[in-house]
Amino acid sequence: MADTTGLVVALPATPEPVLLGAAMLGAVAAKAYPSIPDAMGAMSGIGELTLPTVPETADLHTAKRRVSTLLRTMDRESRAIMQNVAGPRGGR
Numbered sequence: 001m002a003d004t005t006g007l008v009v010a011l012p013a014t015p016e017p018v019l020l021g022a023a024m025l026g027a028v029a030a031k032a033y034p035s036i037p038d039a040m041g042a043m044s045g046i047g048e049l050t051l052p053t054v055p056e057t058a059d060l061h062t063a064k065r066r067v068s069t070l071l072r073t074m075d076r077e078s079r080a081i082m083q084n085v086a087g088p089r090g091g092r
Contacts, residue, residue: 002050006058013047020044 002009014020024039033039052058 002052003057004061009050011047013045
């Protein structure tokens with residue numbers, strides 16, 4: 001994610017962030033904490049920071065996303081065109 005966005009990404013300190021998130025929701029539902037931000041502050045912490053390798057990597061991923069978007073658009077338009085053309089067997 002750091003390379004894709006060009007930003008520093010903070011990993012959670014817990015090895016099971018999904019389970020911890022569920023526990024936080026349960027703690028708020030049980031009124032152990034008044035809000036989700038309060039539960040997050042008390043129950044979680046920041047682990048390792050992941051730095052982008054080089055700024056140009058984010059540019060590469062941006063270009064790849066643009067190409068992917070163009071290819072998806074071309075695929076949708078191609079399928080739409082071909083749906084209206086009878087094939088050699090007379091079907092669609």
